[in-house]
Amino acid sequence: MESCCFEPQWPADELLMKYQYISDFFIALAYFSIPLELIYFVKKSAVFPYRWVLVQFGAFIVLCGATHLINLWTFTMHTRTVEIVMTIAKGMTAAVSCATALMLVHIIPDLLSVKTRELFLKNKAAELDREMGLIRTQEETGRHVRMLTHEIRSTLDRHTILRTTLVELGRTLALEECALWMPTRTGLELQLSYTLRQQNPVGYTVPIQLPVINKVFSSNRAVKISPNCPVARLRPLAGKYIPGEVVAVRVPLLHLSNFQINDWPELSTKRYALMVLMLPSDSARQWHVHELELVEVVADQVAVALSHAAILEESMRARDLLIEQNFALDRARREAETAISARNDFLAVMNHEMRIPMHAIIALSSLLQETELTPEQRLMVETILKSSNLLATLINDVLDLSRLEDGSLKLDLGTFNVHAIFKEVLNLIKPIASVKKLLLTLNLAPDLPEYAIGDEKRLMQTILNVVGNAVKFTKEGSISITAFVTKSESLRDSRASDFYPMPSDNHFYLRVQVKDSGSGINPQDVPKLFTKFAQTQSSATRNSGGSGLGLAICKRFVNLMEGQIWIESEGLGKGCTAIFIVKLGIPEHSNESKHSFMPKGPPSRGQTTFPGVKVLVMDDNGVSRMVTRGLLVHLRCNVTAVSSSDECLRVVSQDHKVVFMDVLMPDGFEVAVRIREKFTNCHERPFIVALTGNTDKLTKETCMRVGLDGVILKPISVEKMRTVLSNIVEHRRLFEVM
């Protein structure tokens, strides 16, 4: 201030003044350029939060610079204006700088905290990076596991599975060696089964009770083991420095029986295999956690794959077994069928073969009886006759029984008189009974229907058999036969406990009881009665003959008739009661004509002669032909008689109403077929009737098969012929006449 009143005195302080002058100048310059720089750089960076602070700071600096600049003028004389400007500038500068100083107090902590946040974020970023790295590694691992699993599970062959596991593991984890130890059959040792590098591992075995192995087996994690333990020493140490780390994991060997429906297999299975994995030696690699996890997962997968393979093996084996069994069964069935058909053939042939000699024996014996014989000879001949009759019956019985056995027997249903059957049985038995002086009584219930539908012949056979047995085994006393319709309440029989017949509208159950006062039967023997060929061994019965077949056949007949038969006896000497129940049908109208096919007598309205009816007779036997012809002529038919099949085919025409042919001619049946072919329109074709002296089933069946309209048994009476023609002419019905 003093300097502004004086004239500038340069000489002493001129240098100092000069320097001050220059410094002030530079200060002002700097002070002006700093805000410029700031503005320039701030404009460049987009992110600077404190702009207005900058403005303030800039103003402060500018004003400072201005002050220093104005200071330049104060070195020399200056006017009052300059003084004022200087004062104002200084004043403003003071104000702004104080404001700035106050502002900075607020701002600097903020700025500092920005720094801390920045540090914090950097750390966070580093951490996230680390984690990312981890996830990526896990992802890698997962991929590897999937790939491994895929490889392992893509095959069901046990060896391939194991080999693939080792190979893939080796590749994924870059292992030096990987080995699998399987338990031996005895379960006491582990045997080296597969290795990665060696193709055919020598059969090293290691006892299973080693502590290290137990340690591995007791945990389901992969366990690091020492490279020196026996399971890890797979190759001779080739002087390598540090063997790589070794890890072992257990592989459960699941057995089929572990998979029960209700409990998932817990690892209570005792059998494990051991998988040993070795990292390359001389590398600083360590087992990472994710690698261990990979190994564990793979071990589990392998276990599953192995068990699948085992199951498949089982099922393939079972299937092969089944195929074999099927084959064997099929063969057995075919053999059985062959046997059955062979037996049937045999029976059929024997039937025929046995009957011819029987026939001859019986015929010749009867002839013999007619000749002159001494009493001795007569006795012998009579015995022969009786025996042969018995034999014939036996043959018939056996044949019947075999037919019953294979179910080929069918009942011949027809309407018959129920009372008449019993009366006939009585008549047949009466002579024998009276010889033995037995009292025979028959008791028919009043509500027993007069007519019924059933197999008359076999029902009679059954009744006859039962009554016959009663008579046979009774030495004295009485035999009583009762027959009645059974109601449901009385069906609760101890012996027939599983038989509950349901009477319905058109059926009824006939119950027949035959009680005798004879020798009785031991209750233990009762079940044997109905088995074929079995005889009760008591001496009383042995003499009475009988083949043991009768009751067996009865039982089968009764069963066919949907009934039951049983015998009750209180013991030896106490007589016995034979009871059977059969199901019979009720005919619709009780007084309908009882004839199944043909009226047995002359029809009420029928022609007695058939004038103009054209018939053709074919028979190669002259006499038969003449007789048949005469018969038909007698009935006033227009008869043409031919003796050969060719002639027959030539002569037959639509005008002929009937063709009678002897079917035992060489091509009798063939002619029938040809005639049918010739007249395809049924309405105009002549009826074809077979004349035959042979009534066996085969002939009848052949007739029906060939399509003949009827069969007549020779010799033919006038009445029979009349009935036949009447049926044809009037009713145009298919028929069969015996």
Place this chain on the structure above:
Amino acid sequence: MDVLSHLHRQIADFTASLHREGFLDEQFTQLQKLRDESTPDFVNEVVSLFFEDCEKLVTNMARALESQTVDFKQVDSSVHQLKGSSSSIGATKIKNICIAFRTYCEAKNREGCVRCLQEVDHERVLLKNKLQTLFRLEQQFVTAGGSIPALQ
């Protein structure tokens, strides 16, 4: 009338005896029933045809049985024919012999066959005589004025 009734009874008795002795059976009766005004000689014709046939068959069979190797099939078929014919006219005895004859044929028993053949021939001759007697009686009856239906 006496002659007629006498003849009638004779015929009836004779026929009955033939039935009883087993020469004829029901079939023959049926044949007789077929006789009427239009065919009075029916039975005669049939019977003569039968005997012709029978003779022929017997001759054939005798020749077959005499040869070195017997063709039993042929013999069997002849027997079958004979059986058929005899049953058609009701010649019971011959029919029964035929049945036994067939058994021998099946068994290829030459002695048995020869024996049966002899029997058949024997029976044939017998039956022929008997029937001739019957026909003669019937002729007499008809000449005496009897009518055929009365014979049934």
